[in-house]
Amino acid sequence: xxxxxxxxxxxxxxxxxxxxxxxxxxxxxxxxxxxxxxxxxxxxxxxxxxxxxxxxxxxxxxxxxxxxxxxxxxxxxxxxxxxxxxxxxxxxxxxxxxxxxxxxxxxxxxxxxxxxxxxxxxxxxxxxxxxxxxxxxxxxxxxxxxxxxxxxxxxxxxxxxxxxxxxxxxxxxxxxxxxxxxxxxxxxxxxxxxxxxxxxxxxxxxxxxxxxxxxxxxxxxxxxxxxxxxxxxxxxxxxxxxxxxxxxxxxxxxxxxxxxxxxxxxxxxxxxxxxxxxxxxxxxxxxxxxxxxxxxxxxxxxxxxxxxxxxxxxxxxxxxxxxxxxxxxxxxxxxxxxxxxxxxxxxxxxxxxxxxxxxxxxxxxxxxxxxxxxxxxxxxxxxxxxxxxxxxxxxxxxxxxxxxxxxxxxxxxxxxxxxxxxxxxxxxxxxxxxxxxxxxxxxxxxxxxxxxxxxxxxxxxxxxxxxxxxxxxxxxxxxxxxxxxxxxxxxxxxxxxxxxxxxxxxxxxxxxxxxxxxxxxxxxxxxxxxxxxxxxxxxxxxxxxxxxxxxxxxxxxxxxxxxxxxxxxxxxxxxxxxxxxxxxxxxxxxxxx
Ligand SMILES: Nc1ncnc2c1ncn2[C@@H]1O[C@H](COP(=O)(O)OP(=O)(O)OP(=O)(O)O)[C@@H](O)[C@H]1O
Numbered sequence: 001x002x003x004x005x006x007x008x009x010x011x012x013x014x015x016x017x018x019x020x021x022x023x024x025x026x027x028x029x030x031x032x033x034x035x036x037x038x039x040x041x042x043x044x045x046x047x048x049x050x051x052x053x054x055x056x057x058x059x060x061x062x063x064x065x066x067x068x069x070x071x072x073x074x075x076x077x078x079x080x081x082x083x084x085x086x087x088x089x090x091x092x093x094x095x096x097x098x099x100x101x102x103x104x105x106x107x108x109x110x111x112x113x114x115x116x117x118x119x120x121x122x123x124x125x126x127x128x129x130x131x132x133x134x135x136x137x138x139x140x141x142x143x144x145x146x147x148x149x150x151x152x153x154x155x156x157x158x159x160x161x162x163x164x165x166x167x168x169x170x171x172x173x174x175x176x177x178x179x180x181x182x183x184x185x186x187x188x189x190x191x192x193x194x195x196x197x198x199x200x201x202x203x204x205x206x207x208x209x210x211x212x213x214x215x216x217x218x219x220x221x222x223x224x225x226x227x228x229x230x231x232x233x234x235x236x237x238x239x240x241x242x243x244x245x246x247x248x249x250x251x252x253x254x255x256x257x258x259x260x261x262x263x264x265x266x267x268x269x270x271x272x273x274x275x276x277x278x279x280x281x282x283x284x285x286x287x288x289x290x291x292x293x294x295x296x297x298x299x300x301x302x303x304x305x306x307x308x309x310x311x312x313x314x315x316x317x318x319x320x321x322x323x324x325x326x327x328x329x330x331x332x333x334x335x336x337x338x339x340x341x342x343x344x345x346x347x348x349x350x351x352x353x354x355x356x357x358x359x360x361x362x363x364x365x366x367x368x369x370x371x372x373x374x375x376x377x378x379x380x381x382x383x384x385x386x387x388x389x390x391x392x393x394x395x396x397x398x399x400x401x402x403x404x405x406x407x408x409x410x411x412x413x414x415x416x417x418x419x420x421x422x423x424x425x426x427x428x429x430x431x432x433x434x435x436x437x438x439x440x441x442x443x444x445x446x447x448x449x450x451x452x453x454x455x456x457x458x459x460x461x462x463x464x465x466x467x468x469x470x471x472x473x474x475x476x477x478x479x480x481x482x483x484x485x486x487x488x489x490x491x492x493x494x495x496x497x498x499x500x501x502x503x504x505x506x507x508x509x510x511x512x513x514x515x516x517x518x519x520x521x522x523x524x525x526x527x528x529x530x531x532x533x534x535x536x537x538x539x540x541x542x543x544x545x546x547x548x549x550x551x552x553x554x555x556x557x558x559x560x561x562x563x564x565x566x567x568x569x570x571x572x573x574x575x576x577x578x579x580x581x582x583x584x585x586x587x588x589x590x591x592x593x
Contacts, residue, residue, distance in 0.1 A: 001317070003325040007148065010105040017104075021097030022156055028090030029160045033168055035080045036298040042076040043291035045069075094153065102149030106141060113137045113327060120330075121337040122401040123361050128330075131214060136330060140323035147320030151313045158306040158313065165299050172295065173288045179278040180271055180300050184307055187267040191311035194260055199315045201253040208246040215242055264304060271300045337400055339421035347427050348412050349508040349539035351375040351398065356407035358397060358562075367393040369563040370407075373555075375539045382542045382550035384580070385559030391543045392433055393562070395513045398541070399430055411509075429502030431515040433543075435494045439483030442471055446478075446500045453504060461504035464530045466523055467496035491518035499527065503534055510540040516549060524549060547584045548591075556580070 011018055049069040056062035114137060125133075169177035219226060219235050226235055279293035351374065358368040367390040375381045383391045396402055398409060400416055409416050416424060426449075437445050446461055447453035458478060462468040470493050474480040482489055489497065495515050502510065516524045528549070531540075544550045551570040558566040558573070558580050566578050573580035 001321055003321050003328055004144075004147065004317075006324060006328055006331070007105065007109075007144070010108060010148075013108075014101045014104060017097050017101045021094055021101065021153070024090050024094040024097060025153065025156045026160050028087050028094055029157065029164055031083050031087035031090060032161065032302065033164045033299075035083050036168070036295045036302070038076055038080050038083065039298060040289070040291035040295035042073060043294045044289045045072060045076070047290060094157075098153040099149045102145050102152075105148050106145040109144065109327075110137055110141055113141070113331065116331055119335045120333060121335050122396070123336055124333060126362055131210075133330075135210075136323075136327055140327050143316075143323040144320045144327065146316045147324075151316040151320065154309045154313050158309045161302065162306045165302050169296065169299050172292050173282055176275065176278050176282055176288065176292070176296060180275040180296055181303075182274065183267045183271045184303055187264065187271075187304075187307045188310050190263060190267070191260075191307060192314060194256065194263065195311040195315050197256050198253065198260070199319070201249065201256060205246065205249045205253060208242070208249050212239075212242050212246055215239065264308060268301065268304050271303075272297055275300055337403060337421070340418045341420045343420050343423065345420050345423035345427065347424075347508050348377040349375075349427075350377050350410075350412045351509065351539055351541070352408075352410045352413075353394070353397075354408045354410065356394075356397065356409060357405045358393060358402065359405055360393075360402075367562045368397065368404075369561070371562070371564055372407075373557055373564065373567070375541060377539055378537045379554045380535060380540045380542060380552075382544060382553035382556045383559060384544055384547065384550060384556060384583070387545075389559040390562040391559055392513050394559075395430070395432075395511050395541065395543060398511065399425065399428065426505070427508045429505050429507035429510045431495075431498050431502045431510075431512045433513040433515070435498040435515075437482055437489070437494060437497060439481070441479050441481055442474075442497060443478040445482065445497055446504055448501050449505045457504055458500075461500040462497075464503050464534055465496040465500035466526045466530060467493060467500060470496075492520070492523065495519060496523075496527070508538055510535060510538055511543075512541070513543045514545060517545065521548070528552075547580070547587050558583075 046069075049065065049072075053062060053065050053069065056065050117133065117137070166177070166181065169180065215238065219239075226232060275296045276293060279288065279290075279296060282288045283290050283293065353371050353373050356368050356371040357366070359366045371390075371394065373381065383394060385391055393402075397404055398416070400421060403417060411419065411424070429449075438448070442462075443455065443458045446458045450457075455478065459468060462471055462478075471478055471480070474487065480487060495518050499512070499515055502512075516527065519527065532552075542550055542553060547570075550556055554569070555567060556570060556573055557564050558578075560579065566573055566576060566580050568576070574584060
């Protein structure tokens, strides 16, 4: 329960909706209890009038008694109807306030979680899988909403109704009340128990459903591999197995649910029998009227709802508490990367790495070892090295996706950890190694980093990234949708759209992380030529595998296992006859073949 305390701030925020809601619950229940009393009076009236009617047997007056009697009964009927109508209006208002509030809180909570997710660092995203993140903001919030709305509403309802009904019963006859109420605790206990089983089974179904959807999602994402390796039959068998487990779990649930309602009916029936029997004895003793028995039967039936609601609400609250615990776990995760300052930031683009060390927290791999280098304003620095040597890690550290373990990274002499994070990142055009394009138009993908961009700017960026011709060849040009519901771009086209996205920002610093790997050498040369004008006056870090891409850089550093093993210009490095020279020779040979 303590986990749900997180939501109290929202109850407070919406208190002027909740308080009327609670009042509506009380009023609606009051009008729910009243008809039982009206019926008792009507019942007694019937009894009295029948005796009176018989008394006037053979007299002219008998017809008049009959008419008055019929008229009064009609009035009682109308009164019961009216009370039910009033109750209905308040029930409507109760839902309009409490359930609506739960929807408002659900909206706020989702926003709170989403906002917090966006603050969290890359290490967090590495630790937790996307499915889990999605579940907490959808499924878990949904369960919490069941607590905020239905559970709160029915809890208040249960308490109010039980108090009113029991009080009314005791005021009529405490002995009869005691007997009539006897099966109710038994009923509640059994319902709680059955509900627990239902919950466990529903939980199992839920888990199995999630396994099933993960399986289906993965197979369809990897459908190309499945087809090429002829694994369709095998996958079908796996699917049938998983589906069967789901079916068995569902059947088990249906069996338990099947006894739920008969059980309630049985115990209510039992209560009614006791009421009629004990009530009969009391009527014989003259302590109550027969109308009271009718009244009691209605009360007993009315108590069925609180008994059922108790079991249901208990499980709703338990589930919501478990879900809120999961939500809180993420909400209380502090982002490792925070902004020390806010506001504006201007830079010359003087980048310096000083004795930088970094180990990935989750794998323990030391990906940067004592790395020191400098990129002066307007310089082009290239980083080359074998796969896994730590090149992308340096780009990630500069982007503050991770913070250094020791050493410093400075911009114009100031530690990047002291800079306003968002303003700092906005000064860098970063083209990551794994291109990610949104399911949106090409124009919007290119203009992604800007709040507003006109088509001219988008086209200019596309030209500089040498992808303009490709785009206008599509029927809808820049308005072509890409991604799941649109066309698929080739690997090289994607890389160039991603480059255009970085260039359109006119950043002071540029980082290209192996972003020409899927581009042929001719296009690569064209892009590099365009970039050399773009990069004028801007500090650029170019990560590459091919020596040909970077040989014109002002300085080249060669990485191996996270450490710089050689650095200098292309000529200097060749003269060294070390790793760079070897790599160059090898690549020349490959090109010749
Ligand atoms: N997010 C991460 N979490 C944990 N370990 C990582 C992460 N990213 C990279 N590594 C590890 O750090 C080392 C350096 O990786 P990095 O991606 O920097 O190499 P790279 O030189 O860019 O490689 P490539 O040329 O193949 O892109 C590798 O051993 C890799 O397994």
